[in-house]
Amino acid sequence: MALALEVKGLSTTLFTRRGEMKAVDGLSLSVAAGETVALVGESGCGKSLSALSIMRLLPDPPARIVGGEVRLNGRDLMPMPEEALLDIRGKEIGMIFQDPMSSLNPVATVATQIVEVLRSHTDMGRAAARARALELLELVGMPDAPRRLDEYPHRLSGGMCQRVMIAMAIACNPSVLIADEPTTALDVTVQAQVLALLKKLQADSGMAMIFITHDLGVVAETADRVVVMYAGRKVEEAGVDALFETPLHPYTAGLIGATPIPGAERAARLADIPGMVPALNALPPGCAFADRCPKVMDRCRQEIPLLTQPALGRLVACFAAETA
Amino acid sequence: MTGAGSSRRMAALKLLRRRLIQAVPLMLGVVVINFVLIHLAPGSFLELMTAENQVSDPATIALLRKTYGLEDPTWLQLLKYIWALLHFDFGFSYRQNMPVIDAILLNLPATILLMVSSIALALAVGVAAGVVASMKVRTFWDTIVSVAAMFFFAAPSFWLGIMMIVLFAVKLGWLPVGGMATIGGTGGSIAGGAGGILDILHHLILPTLALGLFYAAIYTRVMRSSMLEVAQLDFVRTARAKGLSRNQVTVHHVLRNALLPVVTILGVQMGTVLAGSVVIESVFSWPGVGSLLFDSVSSRNYPVVLGIMVLGSLVVITANIAVDLVYMWLDPRIEIR
DSSP states (O other), rough: OOOOEEEEEEHHHHEEEEEEEEEEEEEEEEEETTTTTEEEOOSSSHHHHHHHHTTTOOTTTTTTEEEEEEETTTESSTTSSSHHHTTTBBTEEEEEOOOOEEEHHSOHHHHHHHHHHHHHHOOOOOHHHHHHHHHHHTTTTTTTTTTTTTTTGSSOOOOHHHHHHHHHHHHOOSSSSEEEEETTTHHHHHHHHHHHHHHHHHHHHHEEEEEEESSSHHHHOOOOOEEEEEEEEEEEEEOOOOHHHSOSSHHHHHHHHOOOOOTTOOOSOOOOOOOOOOOOOGSSOTTTGGGGTTTTGGGGGOOOOEEEEEEEEEOOOOHHHHHH | OOOHHHHHHHHHHHHHHHHHHHHHHHHHHHHHHHHHHHSSOOOHHHHHHHTTTTOOHHHHHHHHHTTTTOOSSSHHHHHHHHHHHTOOOEEEEETTTTEEEHHHHHHHHHHHHHHHHHHHHHHHHHHHHHHHHHTTTTTTTHHHHHHHHHHHSSOOHHHHHHHHHIIIISSOOOOOSSSSSSSOOOOOOOOHHHHHHHHHHHHHHHHHHHHHHHHHHHHHHHHHHHHHHHSSSSHHHHHHHHHHOOOHHHIIIIHHHHHHHHHHHHHHHHHHHEEEEHHHHTTTTHHHHHHHHHHHHHHOOOOHHHHHHHHHHHHHHHHHHHHHHHHHOOTTOOOOO
């Protein structure tokens, strides 16, 4: 399958008064058409900043991309001028965000906001764009779509707002969709509906999807491959089944152990990962996970483990995993 | 459009009705408080009037007291005044020798013209400068705008007015010193045709600047911080992710949301704009209600003072209702329950 998006060595640094922080450090990942790659990790590990870096939508200052390539269907986005990017954002890469209620403009109607995407990327007239907006709302399963067209976002539920966001993101048939925790702010039942919708849209259009989440249950349901991030770096990558069966990195194992399994005995306590993600401006010289790692060795505190390939399609950055 | 549009119109009508109902007790309060305050003040216009005209005959004075209804107790005078107001009767002004309402209506258009032009200037300059400062934040232009805003905020408007007269009227001779029309000119009124209107506009420039720049300074600062705040919100990121250019994002998404606080303070300040115009009118001899008020206070011409208070409140209340409706139009989240 052709690679829709290929990220190589992407590095993003936050330049703050308290010093420079490597928020994303040499991230590489690729997504093929029709494939879903989940980007997993705790809050503050650089998932969202990676996504914004790919779109080149970082708040600058303080964040700036300091290196790497992002190839969309072969073309590198990094050296492109801002005007060229305007034709890519919203057209070739769609994006949906965590909090759908605050991600829509409160003073514009649903129609206005969808029509805006269509009109800025196609030469559709106002009426045609409005008709297409209605089609899109129906496509994303908006209940009572014709009436919702002229509603303002505050009249819609979180799930409906997310459907509007999805309608805007897919309006121009993008080849890549980046979903940044799209279900985190939603009720569980609505979560399932939104996930099912995204899967269906992907199956119909064959778009590649990067799915950012900290919820491993969602990962198991949606992803083909998983990239685990910790403190700005990729620590493990694997197919979704392999990852859940044999997690190689102790951090991945910890994340899986901390996920409740329905039907499991109540007495069995959930395993937790002790400690917190280290501050990005105070990273240890060795592995950033060393202080929380059950398998920590002396070497882990001195060198940063590089990614190795223990098996086909698997990558891990851990000395303990190498020796095992 | 469809359902949403007509329900918004209904909500606007509801708001209008509620504000109008609220205006009734408000106006009554304004009348009572002003009436009582004026009657607590020592002296009456009768003393000044008789002294000026050297009337000393007790019979004539008694007749005048009776004519102006001054022999009744205060509470009865108040009730009679309110009753008269209900029939749009504001009393009689001896100085202008005409009904109070006619004297005020003669001057009111000039004041409203000054108010409207000052607010328009303040909004246009304030919003534009605030947007520029926020888009060029922490640059040379931002600093220039901030310093200018600080200056016009700090400068008393009467001083600013006098300084502008000195510079633009006396030294440079570009603009008239004061008044509303050229004395002995052909124009000076709407009846004077295009030339007359131009003449009025020419006279309007300096008073508008003196009154409006203070408010422009406030709106600049509010607009700048509001723009910066809104630019941080999630939906602005969404707009950028849609592939809109920086200008499109600013105009279509940031600006309209950032206007809301400006409209809020505009509503609050309607009263102070009217009060400010009293000062500016006397600096520029602008023949408005402010000049009339000043003259009436010094001559203890209380019926006129009271009439101006009442009509002024009416103007402010009307302006506030207009601002509420504009706010509602700008922010669909405002709904009437």
